Amino acid sequence: MYLTLLKDGMMPSSPQWKAYSETVPDHGTQKKVTMCRKFSRVSVIFLFLAVFGLIFLLRNASSVENWNCHTVSALNQLKSRIQSSFIPVNLPTSNHNNTFCVHLGQKPSREDELEEHYLLDSITWPGPPPRSSPIVLDQTSDPVHSLFTLLIKEGREWHVGDQLEALVQMHDFQGRPKLYGGDFLLARLHSPELGAGVAGKVLDHRNGSYSAVFPLLWVGSAQVEITLVHSSEAVAVLRRLREERPDRVFAKSLFRSGSLSETTVCNMCLPPDQKPQCNYTDLSTGEPWYCYKPKELGCDTRINHAKGGYVKHLLTSKEAPLFQSGVNIKVHIHASGPDRINVLPPRKDGAEVESSVKPEAIQLAPSGYYYKDSWRPLNGVTMRQFSKSSAITQCLENKVINMYGDSTVRQWFEHLLAFVPELKDLNLHSPKHVGPFMAVDSTHNILLKYRCHGPPIQFSTVIASELQYISNELDGLSGGPNTVVVFTIWAHFCPFPVEVYIRRLRHIRRAVLRLLDRAPGTIIVIRSANLRALDPEVSLNYSDWYSLQLNEVLRAMFKGLNVLLVDAWQMTLAHHFPHNVHPPQAIIKNMIDMLLSYICPETKKSHQ
16 A cells, blocks of 8 residues: 555655545545545556466467476475475485585685685596486496406516506406496505505596506515406495585584483584574684584583484485495406516616506606505605604604594504503593593603594594684694694595585695794694595495595695695505504504604614
8 A cells, every 4th residue: 555655646754645644543434435446446457467467478378388387396396395394304304416515614715716626626537428327237347357457578677666557447247348437446566575565556548448557666576456446336426425415424412401401413514494503613714513403402502522323325226236345345356467577676777667658647656665564755754763662752852742633643642652651641531532632751841632623523422612623723832843733634524525625624724824934843744544444334425535535635735835744545555454444553653653754854863
């Protein structure tokens, strides 16, 4: 009615408006007649518009049909949402496109966006060609039917410094050659007799064949080992899960106030349209974290953070066979001929080795290799052997060592604590295997600390107040030549889109630069990702393929900075021990020796 009055020229400030407003309380005949006349005029207008609209629709039937399809689709989506809101939810559920996850947190700058695009492009992985029907197991890569061949000439001698190449041809379960790439292969050159091993570089020719290239670094026997971790078809499934179901691994939190308590699901990527949430986004970094709001308690009553669980039944009946232990998960590929060579001492004439791939495509730069079960770095650092606790004590004297990360760096803390008797564990009443932990050697003025990184992290139970982000911890350090920072962050980010990991590393990198700016002498060591044992369930959430991609991003983002890297990836790949997310002590010992060699580099007066 307000619009009708305006149309008749009656503005709120006009006498007519005042006169009308005075008649509103009056329920007499004059008011009713006036109202009826106005409604009659409006009815005529609406009738005219309805007839005009009907004629327009009849003349544009095809457009209406198309528009109607979109309308029905939208209505169906709305109906589906309404119905789903009434489904009891114990585990997080989400739509099949959780792109909202990558847009959480602070808005990146233009430079950050460009870097992100570059990083994502650098880890682009080839996939199977589009199909009109679902893939079946028989058409996927089969390690039993696949073969590799050493590209060697009869009578040729191999010397230290040469390059050995193996050509891998993948076949499917029917024995037919694969015609496209994307398989995830690992390559290793090793000698069990010499306790030697080095990681190889795999080149995907994207036609079903691959080259595995190895540097020859020791004298004696050298045997090639090629492993299919996942078929290209399985990798495509892993990529889909990472992008569409980042909520498939979730945490939980206990909320308590007085006698009331309630546990709800928490995650970095919670579907925004399910039910009310508590927002625990970090104020300093903008790192997001959410929990579903308890029904009867406030968000400020959260007590702890704990491992939640995994969403099951995410694969179709066609996808499930792509993940079978002993069939197509980490299965060795056999050689079609010899799989080993004998390596002689270096050539004196410096002759180059021939190769079937273009020289510019081969950039072998292993970080090191094993010989006699001891890691020998190739980055210019001399590896010292800290075989006695007194040597470690001497190295760490007057130093504060701050360790941040997941359980793989906690292993380092535990190794030092067990190997150095002078280090005394301080009882902070922290949960076992969670922390924070602290050890002190008061005689030699050594302080060793460990704290887990902030969520996402799948630990048993962490007190909510102890959930601290690495970047915030670094900002709280004074730094200096007697301060050592060690951190790792990768394992618990495997289920999430890579953009989430890039954002977290960006915050850490900025904190590292701030620390080095105010205290240039600070020693910063990064522990990379490592390989792990895989079964069908672990593969879906924590596959080595996920870890590989995160590892490449980590190396790229910290390249060129004044930080040091312990290459746990190559140290686990090159070793003969089975893969384990927590490597055995023999490998940990080599990692600790590498760490200490960074802290206390060899000098002429160094005593090992």
